[in-house]
Amino acid sequence: MKPVNLKRLAEELNLSIATVSRALQDSHEVSAATKERVRALAAALHYEPNAYASSLRRNQSKTIGVVIPKVTNHFFSLAINGIEEAARQSNYHVLIYLTHDDHAREVAIIQHLKGGRVDGILLSVASGTEDIAHIQSLAPANIPVVFFDRVCAEIATANVTTNDYESGYQATEHLLAAGCHHIAHLLISNNLSIGRNRQQGYLDALQAHGLPPDADLVLPDTTNRAHNEELLRELLQRRPDIDGIFASVEHLAVSAYHVCRELGRRIPEDVKIVGFSNLESVSLFDPPLTTITQPAHDIGREAARILLRALEKKRPILPSQSVVLNSELVQRRSSEQG
């Protein structure tokens, strides 16, 4: 079975390859009749243009790379959803790479992507990333980047984030208003922009109420959940006075909930918890867990749109295109049964 390419179509129609190519692109300089003949045969033979030949020639891949720490975090799943939606609308394709919060892997991925496989990158940096040389090398390679959620301030490009500082502040005030006196803050690593911002909101809220910073638990590792819960358990046992917890990462909110229960701390009587989370099922926890929910889908879609617009118009991405979306603090009510 002979391959179906432009040459084949041209032969069967007694036309030149160039004409067939133009006809399929609906070029103005080809007669309607010819276009029709070409299109009919192309459809009949199920012609599909070779994406790579076209990419090579046009020097653009119609593909964007999405580089994220993990996909099992619901935030990133929702973001991918938004990204895919935007990409599809612009006829772009989406390559997925997971760093698992491993800096070395992030470097390798970025380096590889400079080989022209993608026209642009959506990036949420790994928590272990401090050295950003690999990201800086994208600019000279002419590969635009848009950061989402976990940004990298040193790079002059657009970021799509949520109001992390305000959310941290708001979460802390929420706990204070509910009568908490000793509020612990849980975060993972502190070199991530989002962690720092949420933490600052937490600290400032305490200060505004004349309180000193309290237990600020920085969990070193993002992957080892059991270990994180162990550290959390230690903290709560060492500090029985803790009556409020602000968990600034999706996973930690659930862990905090779990550990409190395990230790017999009643929620919300003994300990009140507010946590970042995009898990819908959290709404079924009983007692309820108050959550800060990010518009994850919108974040992904916005980030992708900014990138795609820049690619389509071949214009550079400016930091001024950054977008800050608002998270929502959702206070669940206890579902009184009966």
Added chain:
Amino acid sequence: MKPVNLKRLAEELNLSIATVSRALQDSHEVSAATKERVRALAAALHYEPNAYASSLRRNQSKTIGVVIPKVTNHFFSLAINGIEEAARQSNYHVLIYLTHDDHAREVAIIQHLKGGRVDGILLSVASGTEDIAHIQSLAPANIPVVFFDRVCAEIATANVTTNDYESGYQATEHLLAAGCHHIAHLLISNNLSIGRNRQQGYLDALQAHGLPPDADLVLPDTTNRAHNEELLRELLQRRPDIDGIFASVEHLAVSAYHVCRELGRRIPEDVKIVGFSNLESVSLFDPPLTTITQPAHDIGREAARILLRALEKKRPILPSQSVVLNSELVQRRSSEQG
């Protein structure tokens, strides 16, 4: 700034393009000294081969396409995780496409992928898919497919699934053993292999215990959650005798839980629920929700491995390579607090 490609390297080193190419591929027919010179310069200039030129020439893209209904379902997130792991180990790339359970979109995606963008496809079919012509057209186009989870029996290829029939049977027996007399089965559409298998397990378990099929609620739509819950609410109100629910889809387990609570049916005293779910946070529901958990990560990884092995050895995929992994029925204990 001149581009860094083989030509550039060749010029600077006074070598031919071919030699440079061979050196970078560690070919046997290049002197160690030359290899060293080439590699040194390549590293210094951060040379990265153009993936598309290479793909065009070699007629293989080192890329696999993953076509799934959605990514916000935790099962698929975990599966992608496994797929990415396997792909990375084989130096393959992963393109993601979401069908949103829309048959037309699935057809368009598959058609497009025949343009050589991917070497193979991992597919979990959309729930609306009955016409499978588009999938059948992949074989002549020489694009191997491996199905996972939602398979398509008519296509002779490898499937990676879980023991759906047994799980359905087991779930039903679990409810019967717990004293249920009227067990409802919830599923989405009934043209999916997994739904049919789980349903058959349910029916056979009832029959084995001398019971007739009971409320078999087939929910038409997969996307409209509110509507599904509405139908579920109607069912439970119409049938107050229902004391057991077997939810054969991740989302429906949570919905069933939610609706029961809303209607004041106590769990598990009034209604016992067993549902497929891969959500970790379900373990924090109180009262507990017994779940059937699929080894989602392993399913993705296995499916990818089968596909990648076939691609690397250029051998066809045989139905005999299919794998059936076992789900796990996890009975949560109530976390007595205090």
Added chain:
DNA sequence: CTGTTAGCGCCTTCAG
């Protein structure tokens, strides 16, 4: 061991 040549499939000047 190295160089020359041809061509993957497509797009895009330039001619006519």
Added chain:
DNA sequence: CTGAAGGCGCTAACAG
């Protein structure tokens, strides 16, 4: 309106 020719960057056969 259509055709001929060149080249995107890389690889593979064939020489030497």
